[in-house]
Amino acid sequence: MKQSLIIALDFPDVIQTERFLSQFPSEKLALKVGMELFYQNGPSIISSIKERGHDVFLDLKLHDIPNTVKMAMAGLATLGADMVNVHAAGGQKMMEAAMEGLDKGTPAGKERPLCIAVTQLTSTSEEQMNKEQNISGSLTDSVLHYAKLTQQAGLDGVVCSTHEVKDIHHRIGRKFLTVTPGIRSAGGNVHDQTRIATPEQARSFGADAIVVGRAITASKDPLKAYLDMKAAWEGISC
Numbered sequence: 202m203k204q205s206l207i208i209a210l211d212f213p214d215v216i217q218t219e220r221f222l223s224q225f226p227s228e229k230l231a232l233k234v235g236m237e238l239f240y241q242n243g244p245s246i247i248s249s250i251k252e253r254g255h256d257v258f259l260d261l262k263l264h265d266i267p268n269t270v271k272m273a274m275a276g277l278a279t280l281g282a283d284m285v286n287v288h289a290a291g292g293q294k295m296m297e298a299a300m301e302g303l304d305k306g307t308p309a310g311k312e313r314p315l316c317i318a319v320t321q322l323t324s325t326s327e328e329q330m331n332k333e334q335n336i337s338g339s340l341t342d343s344v345l346h347y348a349k350l351t352q353q354a355g356l357d358g359v360v361c362s363t364h365e366v367k368d369i370h371h372r373i374g375r376k377f378l379t380v381t382p383g384i385r386s387a388g389g390n391v392h393d394q395t396r397i398a399t400p401e402q403a404r405s406f407g408a409d410a411i412v413v414g415r416a417i418t419a420s421k422d423p424l425k426a427y428l429d430m431k432a433a434w435e436g437i438s439c
């Protein structure tokens with residue numbers, strides 16, 4: 202999943218997902234299954250995507266007491282996803298419990314899925330964070346605080362916006378993964394996101410992976426939108 206453009210499969214059902222994927226005949230893809238698709242279709246969606254040879258980021262953003270997260274992760278570890286996530290706001294003990302659950306649940310001979318933590322959602326602005334979460338100071342400081350906590354808990358990296366990537370790599374190291382949603386082409390519809398960036402900016406800031414949903418899935422020509430985004434991300438001029 203490293204250095205990937207991860208497509209967010211935010212669809213309600215398997216039929217729409219299959220229709221979308223049928224437009225990518227020979228590409229091996231990195232795909233994100235989130236709450237919308239998983240909650241309405243169940244765990245079999247993961248194996249059916251894996252059977253097609255794609256990588257899967259299972260994005261359920263676990264956030265609960267440590268024991269519940271541990272047991273849930275032990276179950277998720279059996280599904281074959283390549284990466285899963287939690288909310289860093291659940292705390293260091295919760296994140297350690299997530300790792301314990303993943304280690305416990307990963308079948309013998311298989312690799313443990315990567316585990317990353319959401320810092321501040323890319324839809325959150327600094328003003329909103331200050332007012333609604335009652336966290337004072339800058340949004341970057343909050344993201345860095347959560348990133349440090351995530352590292353201390355032994356996770357593989359974080360979900361953040363591209364704007365915090367340089368600081369995270371500087372403070373924590375280049376090997377700590379930064380997975381960045383909120384990606385839009387220049388002038389594209391921002392929707393509900395706040396901390397957005399283009400794929401070119403994500404590359405220049407050193408993001409390890411980008412997550413792209415509606416800029417591809419809601420496009421009239423998803424394959425073209427994907428290829429254009431991928432070229433911009435990889436720094437290839439079309």
Ligand SMILES: O=C(O)c1cc(=O)[nH]c(=O)n1[C@@H]1O[C@H](COP(=O)(O)O)[C@@H](O)[C@H]1O
Pocket residue numbers: 209211235260262286319321322323324360361382383384392394412413414415416
């Ligand atoms: O964990 C995530 O993937 C995530 C974290 C975050 O801070 N912001 C964020 O947008 N996401 C996910 O990334 C995707 C972004 O979708 P678009 O805004 O359509 O590109 C959605 O599936 C979100 O659930």
